[in-house]
Amino acid sequence: MSFRIYNTLTGKKEDFLPLREKQVGMYACGVTVYDLCHIGHARSAIVFDVIYRYLRYRGYDVTFVRNFTDIDDKIIKRANEEGVDYRVIAEKYIEEFNIDMGGLDLEKPSFEPKATDHISGMIDLISILIEKGVAYQREGDVFFSVGKFKDYGKLSGRNLDEMQAGARVEIDEKKENPLDFALWKSSKPGEPFWKSLWGEGRPGWHIECSVMSQKYLGETFDIHGGGKDLIFPHHENEIAQSEAATGKPFARYWIHNGFVNINKEKMSKSLGNFLTIKEILKGWHPEVLRLFFLSHHYRSPVDYSEDSLLEVKTGLDRFYSTLNAIQEELKKPAISSQKKVDSNAMDQSRKIIESFQVRFEEAMDDDFNTAQALGYFYDLQTALNSLLDLSKGQPTDQIRSLLSEGDERFRKMGWVFGLFQEEPEVYMDRQKKEGLKKLDLSEEAILKLIEERNGARKNKDWKKADEIRNHLLSKGIILEDTPSGTLWKIK
């Protein structure tokens, strides 16, 4: 089956055929560094991280560029509020961005260029646009003339007439057409500026992405992406600038991720439901957040709530508990004697384990259907648990080899999602430690009670044993009696 990607430009899923065989150039719009990153940034970053990982998994040599917008009105505003240079703000939030993204286990892109390092490239591009007659200068500002670019609107699926009809754009006297956008803005006194042919000023927002993407990836490249909200005007304007200048197609496949709502409301600062990545990572393992996002198709909106993260965490805990059980089982010696195992159940598990990788790839090849692929992870988990059930602590060679095969696939395909990358033991230990902090109970106290209870169990004093278990349960501790001893976990 072919590898297909939904292209915003055509509104269809298309076969993915990169410009150069086995190589992919990909650009994702990063952030404007004037504030902390929120959960919406996290989704976008995770979506493109998984795309980046999957392309590499598929054997492509990927050049991935994600930029920083480090000069912009909002940064200047923030700098003025705090009475510092705009660079202080930009640097601070770049650092915070790196901390947050590191916390989400994101792979480093190949390049992370900053807008301010590419001002001269922007000036060059603007000059070309003026020469070609698609941009014009007005009192130190330079605007792109949207009417001169015949394809304007092709990405967002609108035309100039429609947009003018419903225009809510503030009329800027200097513009020939209200929809024209700034390539260069003259600076007001006290604002940061760069010297240009049109006087002192700073670049408009869109021009940086045209310059940086083409610098690292060439005039035409494979994938360009970002949040859905960037389709118009940002990406539309990037296309206009780039294609007007080069006369060549800009990005070939446009990928846009959907939004994150919070408790069914759009996230916004005014509603006070603005959630930062830092806040989320305080309460949740990054893989919980990844699993949450990957359970939804990347183009659909998702609704964030504590309840849904809790549900997802239950799932992740189960995965790790299975992976842990597999490791425990594999530590046990294989039994040589032919013990009776249900060969039907065994065959069923074997089929699931063996077909897993193919099904995973089919799902991912179909426009990165991570939700579908996760379904197969759950199937794989059930198959492995079923084998553990058959094994009952006495693995045959056959069971051992299936278990380790399943375990290996879990980790390998899991890497694409950034999931299941921790040692299960480490994961589970941390769950316990973090849980205990909230419970005002020490591990020693729990172990002592378990010992006491096991003494009672030996004497068949079920009443006492159950009392102890209920006592612990009321504190939020669940006990599990297994053949190899009593385990405990946080509710």
Added chain:
RNA sequence: GGCGGCAUAGCCAAGUGGUAAGGCGACGGUCUGCAAAACCGUUAUUCACCGGUUCAAAUCCGGUUGCCGCCUCCA
């Protein structure tokens, strides 16, 4: 006003022509002293509603209702 999207079980969620994945929850069974965990099984004859096309529709077409996004900075 213009453009676009969505509506699938109690909840979450895949599925764009071939007879409804998966998860959470719930219920029953196996196991267990009893539990827990795990396993096995049950949980949508039906995909907002009404028409149409087709041998065949959740999927395509037309209409209705409801929700959402974009058109202004935004992941």
